[in-house]
Amino acid sequence: MVIVLVILFLKIFILLIFMQNSFMKQFYILAFSFLSTLACISQQMPIDFENSNHTFYGFSGSDFTQVNDPNNTSNKVGQFNNNGATADQGFYIDLNRDIDVTNTKEITLSFYAFDPNQHTILIKLENGTNADVEVLQTIASGNATNWQNLTFDFSSAKETSTGNTINATGTYRKLVIFIDLGVTTSGTYLFDNISDGTTPTDPNELDVIYDQLVWSDEFDNNILDTGKWHHQTIGIVNGGWANGEVQHYTNSSENSFVVNDNLHIVAKRKTIMQNGVSRDFTSARLNSKYAFTYGRIDVKAKLPEGEGTFPAIWTLGKNISETGTFWETQGFGTTPWPDCGEIDIMEHGLHAKDVVSSALHTRSSFGGTVNTKTKMLSDVANTYYVFSMNWSPNQITFLIDNEVHYTYKKPANFTDVNSDGINDGWPFDEPQFLLINFAMGGISGTPDPNFTESSLLVDYVRIYQQSSANVDDFFGSKFSIYPNPTSDLINIKTEEHIDKIEIYSIIGKLLHTKETNFQNINIGNFTSGLYFLKIQVGQKVATKKIIIRK
Ligand SMILES: [Ca+2]
Ligand SMILES: [Ca+2]
Numbered sequence: 001m002v003i004v005l006v007i008l009f010l011k012i013f014i015l016l017i018f019m020q021n022s023f024m025k026q027f028y029i030l031a032f033s034f035l036s037t038l039a040c041i042s043q044q045m046p047i048d049f050e051n052s053n054h055t056f057y058g059f060s061g062s063d064f065t066q067v068n069d070p071n072n073t074s075n076k077v078g079q080f081n082n083n084g085a086t087a088d089q090g091f092y093i094d095l096n097r098d099i100d101v102t103n104t105k106e107i108t109l110s111f112y113a114f115d116p117n118q119h120t121i122l123i124k125l126e127n128g129t130n131a132d133v134e135v136l137q138t139i140a141s142g143n144a145t146n147w148q149n150l151t152f153d154f155s156s157a158k159e160t161s162t163g164n165t166i167n168a169t170g171t172y173r174k175l176v177i178f179i180d181l182g183v184t185t186s187g188t189y190l191f192d193n194i195s196d197g198t199t200p201t202d203p204n205e206l207d208v209i210y211d212q213l214v215w216s217d218e219f220d221n222n223i224l225d226t227g228k229w230h231h232q233t234i235g236i237v238n239g240g241w242a243n244g245e246v247q248h249y250t251n252s253s254e255n256s257f258v259v260n261d262n263l264h265i266v267a268k269r270k271t272i273m274q275n276g277v278s279r280d281f282t283s284a285r286l287n288s289k290y291a292f293t294y295g296r297i298d299v300k301a302k303l304p305e306g307e308g309t310f311p312a313i314w315t316l317g318k319n320i321s322e323t324g325t326f327w328e329t330q331g332f333g334t335t336p337w338p339d340c341g342e343i344d345i346m347e348h349g350l351h352a353k354d355v356v357s358s359a360l361h362t363r364s365s366f367g368g369t370v371n372t373k374t375k376m377l378s379d380v381a382n383t384y385y386v387f388s389m390n391w392s393p394n395q396i397t398f399l400i401d402n403e404v405h406y407t408y409k410k411p412a413n414f415t416d417v418n419s420d421g422i423n424d425g426w427p428f429d430e431p432q433f434l435l436i437n438f439a440m441g442g443i444s445g446t447p448d449p450n451f452t453e454s455s456l457l458v459d460y461v462r463i464y465q466q467s468s469a470n471v472d473d474f475f476g477s478k479f480s481i482y483p484n485p486t487s488d489l490i491n492i493k494t495e496e497h498i499d500k501i502e503i504y505s506i507i508g509k510l511l512h513t514k515e516t517n518f519q520n521i522n523i524g525n526f527t528s529g530l531y532f533l534k535i536q537v538g539q540k541v542a543t544k545k546i547i548i549r550k
């Protein structure tokens with residue numbers, strides 16, 4: 001959190017300084033996006049402790065620091081200290097790329113003790129798609145001040161809750177280490193090179209760029225376009241709403257209207273009877289009369305304020321069987337939640353003020369889903385942010401102001417516990433529609449007793465997809481790009497007649513356009529990192545990845 005805040009403050013500082021100079025602004029956004037990317041990469045396996053983010057958190061009286069390897073001062077290692085206070089001392093790290101024990105069965109590491117006694121090391125995996133699993137190793141006495149390489153084999157793991165030996169599968173986000181679990185032994189130990197056999201990848205990378213606008217509402221006509229939006233007003237839980245919420249949704253222009261270039265969704269303290277149920281607050285919930293498969297949604301919004309306010313920008317499967325949704329009224333309601341899939345682009349009110357969250361609800365994890373991530377913003381009630389979701393056949397990436405904060409990958413293993421033929425972790429190959437609503441109370445907390453009304457403002461909604469020509473791999477093979485990686489010049493060799501070349505950042509930001517002289521591109525001004533080159537020939541498009549290394 002501290003590091004995230006430091007980067008945030010640095011960005012704000014730099015942006016203020018260079019606000020007048022748009023090239024420099026662009027350059028620094030790019031540079032800092034790359035910095036953020038590096039910070040994120042570092043919370044992945046393998047953990048070599050060379051980066052300050054390779055930090056474990058001690059609990060029950062344990063503490064962690066980074067120190068130099070006593071045998072090699074240029075190597076950083078993790079120092080794990082138990083003070084012996086309790087028998088359950090341990091250490092954990094939350095990873096931003098899951099450990100996948102379906103594909104990788106072994107976790108290897110190097111261990112060093114300062115004392116010559118026998119020790120046990122337990123590696124436990126938590127926050128997973130399956131139950132917690134653990135593997136124990138015993139280090140024989142007499143092995144002090146020597147690095148030992150250990151292998152933890154999860155094809156023969158113990159399921160923590162049952163004690164059964166199982167071949168572990170699934171993905172896990174949290175790695176926990178216990179040294180001498182079950183006894184009150186103090187001691188200091190070193191670890192290095194904790195690995196699941198994978199190499200670091202860039203979790204911020206968008207795998208597909210969606211840039212063709214297919215549906216939007218700019219809210220610039222002072223009228224709520226009911227050709228685009230449906231008011232969902234029939235309560236879905238006994239005439240009320242989910243999550244213990246305390247509002248009714250109406251189609252009244254008191255609760256939703258368009259003015260000053262913005263959609264306003266207004267929650268008010270007002271008692272009404274609807275569907276035979278009385279509620280003390282009114283608000284609105286809009287469904288898009290547009291649904292799509294794969295693409296990008298950008299929503300620029302300013303959030304309401306007050307304890308117990310719960311605005312959300314999200315999507316549901318067009319096939320959801322839920323009374324009163326637009327698509328149900330059109331005859332598409334075949335599939336119950338969560339099998340229809342839900343993508344929460346932005347929710348506010350589930351965590352502290354100014355902390356927004358993104359989440360996925362699927363058959364494999366719903367309700368209190370493990371597939372979620374929070375991000376702290378600044379003054380969300382007075383600041384517009386662009387909340388985005390980039391949904392490809394392989395991953396769903398969440399961005400705020402064009403910066404990735406969470407990526408959900410399609411699970412590697414197909415599970416179908418409810419036998420409906422749909423991957424329990426990925427019901428996302430079918431159309432979804434957009435919802436924008438402003439709930440009150442329930443799991444977001446009791447509304448402030450002084451609350452009278454507040455507004456969710458939406459400046460625009462834009463949905464992008466990709467022209468079908470974009471996925472033509474054969475067409476892409478007609479262009480040779482070299483050298484790649486490059487430092488200052490990209491050469492392009494082709495028989496095709498190029499019309500335009502664009503360069504995008506890994507988060508889909510257009511950085512450079514070229515409309516003549518396509519033999520080469522000077523990228524001397526670019527910082528190191530991964531970029532997309534989009535080559536346009538008539539209606540056809542080829543996309544190439546390029547790496548710039550300075
Ligand atoms: Ca190291
Ligand atoms: Ca299923």
Ligand SMILES: [Ca+2]
Pocket residue numbers: 218219220261262458459460
């Ligand atoms: Ca607008």
